[in-house]
Amino acid sequence: MPSAAPLYITDFADERCRFDSYWPRLRELDVPVPKTALVPLETDEEEIRWDTDAILSFMDRNGFDRAFVRTQVKAATVRLREGSFIYRPEADVIDRVVESLLTQNGEQGWPHGGGLVVREWLDFDFCRHPNHTCHPSVRFFVDDGDVLGHTPPTAERARNVCDDTYDYLDPVIRSVDLSTPRRYAERIAGEFSETWGVDFIMDTTGTWYCPELNFNGVYWNRMEERWWNMCGQGDFEPWSPVEIHSAALYGTRPDDSDDGARWW
Incomplete structure (x- = not known):
């Protein structure tokens, strides 16, 4: 695991996971939000x-x-x-x-x-199928003023939304690149000292929005008996949520005597 990757053990009741723990700061930045x-x-x-x-x-x-x-x-x-x-x-x-x-x-x-x-309700409908949620998106990982990385790792992956796009949206999809959301992620990183996964989604006008942050910690999944990242499992790519897991957690997982109501 890269030595710069920070790690926090937490649970879903942690107040840092609540929307209002970061929203007052996020909405004041020069970053598009709903x-x-x-x-x-x-x-x-x-x-x-x-x-x-x-x-x-x-x-x-x-x-x-x-x-x-x-x-x-x-x-x-x-x-x-x-x-x-x-x-x-x-x-x-x-x-x-x-x-x-x-x-x-x-x-x-x-x-x-x-x-x-x-x-x-923003328009992310790039696909004709009503139950599909196909849209360019990217998650950046930030910590202490720095952007550590992102997933997917390339704009080509972000363009891969659906083969059934509406014709008028083809130019929007072809022009996707990650420079704009990265610029926004850098602004967020400069204002947040904590470790976060920062999500960006592009709507059908080509505008990137930051809908939410996800606290970048891990919890012990009792049912599956393994550590899960608070940001989700993601791709097996450098700096993805999977790669931010740490072998150093071995031996620290909770035992059966701990409060069963906790998520980890």
Whole structure:
């Protein structure tokens, strides 16, 4: 493993994994981000409540006829469109989508972090197939002011979105390069001393957006009995999430006496 690769042991309840732990700093940078509103979740022993009117107000203020919703920690884990796509600015639609989001993530054991993240719906539809999510994207790894690397490693890999692209999008796909998101990643690295995976997605206008950061640590997956990276497993490429794992973790994994509710 490259000696410069930093490593943190953590879990999904770690407050650094919450959207609002980095959003106030990210939104102040000269980096394109989706318009966003944070909506608290109120939880008691019987139910989780949210402010539907606050979501409607956000959509109305911005003239949005659709929106994306996730929790402070993650989007819908199983059925993304059912649990994260608000397809119409109506209270019953919003409540149905948010309920699906919380149910899906709850069944998977994901914490919600105490809030919803509601965002403009950006057009990433490069493919005719409705269930495909094909779009150029790249993840940079930053630490203490430096950009360590990225995956995929080349713009050619980023262009490989789908063979069924719309004809009018072909020039946009052919012009993909990673210089613009790298410039944005360098700005983010300069403001964040922590270790992060920084995601960028290109929309159908050719604009790169930074939708989120992912805390770049590892947790012990009890079911699979191996370490997983908080940023996902990625490609077997230098500086990918896989390569940031460390053999030095051998012997430090939790034993059966540890709290079983923890993710690692």
